[in-house]
Amino acid sequence: MKALAKLKAEPGIWMTETAVPEIGHNDVLIKIRKTAICGTDMHIYQWDEWSQATVPVPMVTGHEYAGEIIALGSEVRGYEIGDRVSGEGHITCGHCRNCRAGRRHLCRNTEGVGVNRPGAFAEYLALPAYNLFKLPDEISDDLAAIFDPFGNAVHTALAFDVVGEDVLITGAGPIGIMAAAVIRHIGARHVVITDVNDYRLALAERMGATRTVNVSRESLKEVMAELDMHEGFDVVLEMSGVPSAVEQMLDVINHGGKIAMLGIPPGEMAIDWTKVIFKGLTIKGIYGREMFETWYKMASLIQSGLDLSPIITHRLDVADFQQGFEIMGSGQSGKVVLDWD
Numbered sequence: 090m091k092a093l094a095k096l097k098a099e100p101g102i103w104m105t106e107t108a109v110p111e112i113g114h115n116d117v118l119i120k121i122r123k124t125a126i127c128g129t130d131m132h133i134y135q136w137d138e139w140s141q142a143t144v145p146v147p148m149v150t151g152h153e154y155a156g157e158i159i160a161l162g163s164e165v166r167g168y169e170i171g172d173r174v175s176g177e178g179h180i181t182c183g184h185c186r187n188c189r190a191g192r193r194h195l196c197r198n199t200e201g202v203g204v205n206r207p208g209a210f211a212e213y214l215a216l217p218a219y220n221l222f223k224l225p226d227e228i229s230d231d232l233a234a235i236f237d238p239f240g241n242a243v244h245t246a247l248a249f250d251v252v253g254e255d256v257l258i259t260g261a262g263p264i265g266i267m268a269a270a271v272i273r274h275i276g277a278r279h280v281v282i283t284d285v286n287d288y289r290l291a292l293a294e295r296m297g298a299t300r301t302v303n304v305s306r307e308s309l310k311e312v313m314a315e316l317d318m319h320e321g322f323d324v325v326l327e328m329s330g331v332p333s334a335v336e337q338m339l340d341v342i343n344h345g346g347k348i349a350m351l352g353i354p355p356g357e358m359a360i361d362w363t364k365v366i367f368k369g370l371t372i373k374g375i376y377g378r379e380m381f382e383t384w385y386k387m388a389s390l391i392q393s394g395l396d397l398s399p400i401i402t403h404r405l406d407v408a409d410f411q412q413g414f415e416i417m418g419s420g421q422s423g424k425v426v427l428d429w430d
């Protein structure tokens with residue numbers, strides 16, 4: 090089968106021929122129809138320090154996808170050949186304490202599809218049936234292909250009560266933008282989003298942010314005054330991983346505020362802990378998606394009218410994958426979807 094793989098320990102990604110994966114008793118084989126390029130794939134493409142330490146070579150990459158089940162392991166129940174599916178890319182152990190308590194997203198033995206086991210940038214993917222999510226008819230393959238990052242957005246957006254609250258999102262990457270759409274849809278008052286990239290801020294505005302702030306030239310505090318927000322934000326979703334954004338959010342959050350941290354900083358990051366203490370802040374780290382509560386919420390949010398379609402800004406044939414990676418790297422895009430059919 091055709092697959093996009095990390096073949097060499099150097100920047101780049103290559104189209105290759107590899108064997109169709111075999112499935113075990115509890116697995117299914119998925120014919121991949123659409124995939125999307127994630128920030129993680131960009132890191133693997135660029136071969137940064139994290140990738141070098143994490144990804145064995147050769148490795149088929151990719152973990153954002155939608156497809157169709159074409160084979161079932163002998164023990165698989167509840168699915169049929171022909172079912173349209175996406176799936177959770179975190180493969181959990183099932184025997185650690187958190188797994189046994191149903192908190193699979195906190196499994197200490199997690200493996201990642203397309204990171205340290207063969208991924209979805211391929212004609213076929215073998216996946217434990219446990220990880221599947223069956224797609225309702227009204228959710229297109231394109232949209233289902235971005236359920237993994239949409240799940241990051243939903244998991245973070247729903248970490249704290251935002252109904253009637255003033256919410257700051259730092260970072261208008263695809264995940265921050267989708268979080269803005271969710272937060273607005275479920276009834277926050279001000280949904281303010283920051284970035285340094287005008288293309289992405291414009292997309293965030295189109296998708297539900299009530300105010301965008303380019304922090305490279307605008308003052309967030311002036312914007313707050315203009316919005317009559319004198320006390321500060323009630324909830325902050327940190328979705329940039331940029332230390333200066335974290336520092337800024339600690340300044341503008343109200344006393345008793347809640348912070349959900351999704352963005353991954355480049356390394357160790359110092360913060361002013363006195364702000365956390367004297368403001369009585371709550372900080373929660375967010376990893377992945379809750380299995381599978383976040384997945385059900387994603388489908389329901391779309392079924393209740395949330396329109397995510399503008400976030401997919403580019404659709405390409407998989408043969409043009411190099412161009413796809415270049416577009417993602419340029420910052421002038423939302424999600425880039427590759428067609429495998």
Ligand code: NAD
Binds near residue numbers: 128241330334354377
């Ligand atoms: P992204 O890199 O596309 O988005 C980050 C955005 O932050 C960019 O648009 C960038 O321009 C912006 N930014 C840069 N400087 C800024 C500043 N000073 N203030 C505000 N914004 C600034 O990433 P993404 O794919 O949208 O993901 C968002 C973050 O979440 C990334 O850090 C990613 O690594 C992380 N992530 C975490 C998990 C998890 O499970 N915790 C999963 C997926 C992604």
Ligand code: ZN
Binds near residue numbers: 182183184197198199
């Ligand atoms: Zn586990």
